[in-house]
Amino acid sequence: MEIAYFIETIIKIVVILLIFSALAGIGTYFERKVLAFMQRRLGPVNVGPFGLLQVAADGIKLFTKEDIIPTSVVGRIFKIAPVITAATAFMAAAAIPFLPSFTIFGYEVHPIVADINIGILYILGIMGVGLYGPLLGGMASANKFSLLSAARGAAVFISYEVITGLSILAPIMMVGSLSLIDFNQYQSGGITSWIVWSQPVAFILFWIAAFAETGRTPFHLIANDHEIIDGFGTEYSGMRWGLFFIGEYANMFFISFVISIIFLGGYGDGSFLGALGLLGKVAFFFFFFLWTRAAWPDVRPDQLMWLCWKVLMPIAVINIVITGIVMM
């Protein structure tokens, strides 16, 4: 029994790693295509049909490029930083139920690595640790622009973590559990039982915080766009940079799963249609990340902190209080 469980878990981990590493690559393809179409361009067209093999070409390039460690960096930290980003992104995925459980060859599979009873806490915590990737990478790079970017990343981090935690508190109070599977069961009664209807404010706040969490465009402050420098990743090359990249995209997918499961009913009653529904919701949230990148400008770090501390945090607190009163 123990051995079987062990093997099953290992297989699940490998499958999730492979699928989401590949998805990160394909995600870049979609990002380029969608952004291009929205800006009246064509995007990648030359490598393979519709430019699809561009992903493979980029992968080969990333894997074979020389791994440069500049002389004055703090070597060990510089080397470990990208690993932190990628590893924490994938570790967070352990508590996410990607699909309803299904039976294959008479063996029941639960597509979740570990259904721990503190799932959401674990996910938010691990995603929070992910900040150490950019932060340490930027600080170890011996490059002032990387350092600036890392500092900005830390400032953003402090601001949005508050919103993430507070906004999700109200749904947690309603469900009374921290496990994402329990969240899903709570909403399995069809569209009307989705938490988004009873907690629309928390939904919007969490969604906004998700943009800061993944560092996507309205809050893409970790890159020094105004200095035309990529920020903490400036000194990185080859696969080390690629790890940052995979971490970022995997994070986008995982946070899309989390939003869909917490607020939009997840996979519903667990039927095949429900599973498709979950994937559809995730696809929409991923698309929305790309959509906003084409449409919206970045805010300044001080504006983001203003938004988080002076606007969103009071709203989140009021939301919790009201939820508490209603539940009493």
Added chain:
Amino acid sequence: MHNEHIEEHFSSRNVAEMPSDYYMVAIEDYPKDGWGKFKRAAKRAVKGELFVGLWVVMREMIRFDIHTVQYPAEKMPIGPRYRAVHEMKRLWESDTERCIGCGLCEKICISNCIRIDTRIDENSRKEVSEYSINLGRCIFCGYCAEVCPELAITHGGEYENASDQREHFLTFQDMLTPLDTMKAGAQREFEGFGAITPHEDERVKKTPLAY
């Protein structure tokens, strides 16, 4: 027709007085006190401007009105004023070189990159024996083409050249219009400086100059 257009351009530059698509953007004063700032933030929050942005890019995606020029396969027409690598023209009547060896281009060249030498040939006529342009120094200012009394040296439109040394690009023979092009009557004259890009009239918009 052409002159009319230009005249109209110069005589009435004040866009405020003419019917046009230009209009003044209403810019409100910046709020000075906290209450004003709060009102502005609240107004912006509920106005839905973010969704306008989302809608605009979505509309462009659905319209699929792609403006990409797929460069090696497609090319934009370049303007007749474009100053690329030089060309040497031939006379239409006799197919001989137009250059009379006057040396004006060498004299005027701002970066001293033209070298020209002449000699007296068998028929006691002046002949260009040496003509070279060091493209490593040329700044493509166009003075040589402007000063040439014979319209012999001109700029061409060929911008696709690659080499590890710019000096390798051309010899006098490369610049000279090939004889078979001449035979086919296909030598293209340089329209020169001030030439108007085709269809420019439709594309140019008036600049609002009345400040």
